[in-house]
Amino acid sequence: IxxxxxxxxxxxxxxxxxxxxxxxxxxxxxxxxxxxxxxxFLGTLFGLKAYVGLRSEWNFGAALARHYVTIELHTRPDKYYLIELEKGPRGNYPVVTLNFDPTVDPNNWIRKTVIEDKVRFTFQFAKRFGWATLRYGIKESTGGIGIDANKTWLSHRFGLSLDLFDATFDQLPRVKLTAAIELFRNIYIVGGIDEIFNNPDTLTIVKGTDPSGVPIQFDTFQFGRDYFAGAMLKFSDEDLAALLTVAGSAVSSAAQ
Structure with missing residues (x-):
């Protein structure tokens, strides 16, 4: 006591x-x-709302396709993070060097562009202001900014995006305008113009001595203004949860 x-x-x-x-x-x-x-912090962490998108675009000038996997992580109704992986004919960000070799050309410098067949990466912060959303950060492995405009009319969503990035490869920065129209729930058609301000041009690819050669899409590297069209699937986390539930039930039924 x-x-x-x-x-x-x-x-x-x-x-x-x-x-x-x-x-x-x-x-x-x-x-x-x-x-x-x-x-x-925990409320923000566990209150994330996610959207997953799968998109493919066909470039008419290059006659090649690009494929995208997109994730949007919404921390608030007016803020989100955009993560995107892009696989296309441009490969990884080109590395350009200037070399002087008098044994090859004693009068001129040689410009060498090396493009590796890799995935490009996007990570941007987005902030919504009414009908417009501003984005900035990394766009396809380069610095970039963008703006999105989204509207709903007759129960269909319409979107318009403008991106400015890749300011070192061509004469002018790469400007890409994309329009998206929702046909059915989660299904969109997309189209637009890439590299609006740069004239179309090509680079001849040197194959080297590798007997296996280079994939046909890299015989020439086409850049500059091009038109594209494609399709996109976009799901929210609730949609994905419902799909997984249905798929799990189907698998369980098939196993019985």
Whole structure:
């Protein structure tokens, strides 16, 4: 009993860590603030709303296709992060070098462009202002900005996107205008113009000595203005959950 009384007296006199925790209101306020911050962080983390998109585009000038996988992570109704992977004929971001070799051409420099067959990466932050959404960050492995306009008319969604990126490869930055129209739920048709301000041109690809050669799409590298059309599927996390539930039920039924 005496030990208990001694401990109680020390707590009342603000002695020791427990005494300060019990009697100092500043510490209590700090603990509450930390708790509120943690609650807000967890609410944001587990309150994410996700959209997944699959898109394919056919470029008429290059006669080749591009394929995209897109993820939108919405942290708030007016803010989200855009993550995108693109696989297309441009390959990875071109590496351009200038070399002078008098044994090859003593009068001119040689411009060498190396393009690896790799996936391009996009990561952008987006902020919505009414009907318009502004984006900035990395666009197809280069710096870029963009703006989106979205409207709903007669229960169908319409979207218009303008992207500015890749400012070093051609004479002018790459400007891409894309329009999307929802035909049915989650199904869109897309079309537009790529590299609006750059004239169409081609680069001849040097095959080297590899006996296997180079894939046919890389015999020539076409860049500059081009028109495209394609289709897109876009699902929310609720749509994906429903699809997985249906698929799981179908698999279970088939297994029985």
């Amino acid at each position: 005496e030990n208990t009384t001694s401990i109680t007296d020390k707590i009342d006199d603000d002695k020791g860590t427990l005494g300060r925790l019990v009697n100092d209101p500043t510490i209590a306020d700090n603990v509450e603030a930390i708790t509120d911050d943690a609650r807000g």
